[in-house]
Amino acid sequence: MFRPRCGLRQKFVYVVLKSILYSSWLLGIFPFKYDPKLRRLRRSKWLILFGLAMTSSPLILMLKQSAEYHEHGIRLDVFQRNSVLHQIISLKEVVGVVTICTVYLRTLWRSKHLEEIYNGLMLLKANYFCSDAVECPAFDVYVIQKGVLIVVGLLAPWIVHFGTPNINVPVMNVLVVSLGKLGTLLLAVHYHLGLAFIYRFVWLINRELLSLVSSLRGNQMGSSSRVRFLLKLYTKLVQLYSRLADCYDYQTVLMMAVFLSANIIVCFYMIVYRISLGKMSFFVMLIMFPLALANNFLDFWLIMKVCDLLQKTGSQTSMILKLFNDIESIDKDLERSISDFALYCSHQRFKFLHCGLFYVNREMGFNMFVASFLYLLYLVQFDFMNL
Numbered sequence: 001m002f003r004p005r006c007g008l009r010q011k012f013v014y015v016v017l018k019s020i021l022y023s024s025w026l027l028g029i030f031p032f033k034y035d036p037k038l039r040r041l042r043r044s045k046w047l048i049l050f051g052l053a054m055t056s057s058p059l060i061l062m063l064k065q066s067a068e069y070h071e072h073g074i075r076l077d078v079f080q081r082n083s084v085l086h087q088i089i090s091l092k093e094v095v096g097v098v099t100i101c102t103v104y105l106r107t108l109w110r111s112k113h114l115e116e117i118y119n120g121l122m123l124l125k126a127n128y129f130c131s132d133a134v135e136c137p138a139f140d141v142y143v144i145q146k147g148v149l150i151v152v153g154l155l156a157p158w159i160v161h162f163g164t165p166n167i168n169v170p171v172m173n174v175l176v177v178s179l180g181k182l183g184t185l186l187l188a189v190h191y192h193l194g195l196a197f198i199y200r201f202v203w204l205i206n207r208e209l210l211s212l213v214s215s216l217r218g219n220q221m222g223s224s225s226r227v228r229f230l231l232k233l234y235t236k237l238v239q240l241y242s243r244l245a246d247c248y249d250y251q252t253v254l255m256m257a258v259f260l261s262a263n264i265i266v267c268f269y270m271i272v273y274r275i276s277l278g279k280m281s282f283f284v285m286l287i288m289f290p291l292a293l294a295n296n297f298l299d300f301w302l303i304m305k306v307c308d309l310l311q312k313t314g315s316q317t318s319m320i321l322k323l324f325n326d327i328e329s330i331d332k333d334l335e336r337s338i339s340d341f342a343l344y345c346s347h348q349r350f351k352f353l354h355c356g357l358f359y360v361n362r363e364m365g366f367n368m369f370v371a372s373f374l375y376l377l378y379l380v381q382f383d384f385m386n387l
Helices: 008-027 045-072 077-081 083-109 111-127 137-163 171-217 224-247 249-277 282-326 332-347 362-382
Strands: 032-035 040-043
Touching: 008 045, 008 137, 008 171, 032 111, 040 045, 040 111, 045 083, 045 171, 083 111, 083 171, 083 249, 111 171, 111 224, 137 171, 137 282, 171 224, 171 249, 171 282, 224 249, 224 332, 249 282, 249 362, 282 332, 282 362
Parallel strands: none
Antiparallel strands: 032 040
């Protein structure tokens, strides 16, 4: 499904995409088999059952571990010192379990729709966007950044485990948490990689439109049929984007809420551990928790980045079509095709409105960062006497 391209960066992108694909198959969260003859994905019921078994096992083990701690009254020193933090952590565990179950079950439930969407993207790539000579730097950079953040995110539980003083958590429990986190991250990255591929295809359409503008300015002939064909491809991409966003709507909202709450809790945990208990060394405070916090923030920001990138690229299509207005003596059929293209772009835009509540873009991401800081400030003020 993925082919390596020339260049070190492109080969690295190929390795990241292959690693995500095989890891998803290994964890049972990608219930599709690839048919090399037909060059399409097929949903497998056996893979769905395997995925349910693989995804439910870490969740059951984590719930069993939490029940054992509660039964034996095992609590960390920081929870004994600050009951508010313990209540918040307990609430987050409940929300986390609900989020994981919802993300897994809804993704499997919509797997038939996802099969059609993925096959549609693969068909477009194989038939119309298969040129490996054209590089899209933003796409390559995004894939590499996402792969690096997944690896760093898997290291975070181990850093917390070995960096927190007086913590007696078995290594097997940390491994179970890491597997559960990996599965959730991979489920989220499937959606964002789909958006990244759609962005790359729209970017290639814009590139060809710009080439057509340059040709017309050089008194060369332009093909109206080619413009209509590009409009057909653009329409197909908008439809695939709408269906993909609909399949991952609730999962994305829940994952964003978990990311933001985790950032707030990590900061408050660090404050309590350093100020109240005074057990955290200055080196650990500067290395361990900032690393986990930065990883969460960067991963969250990449979600905003890929959505904003696709929106801006779609807006650039309308701006490129306006350049045809400056060209004199343009063919009537070509002018009509360009007008139809511009009219379609003005009515169909790439906008990420999740659950009808908010748009996902850079502005909203910045507002969410500010809201996280304010919630942390409110939490410190509320429990200031216990710090």
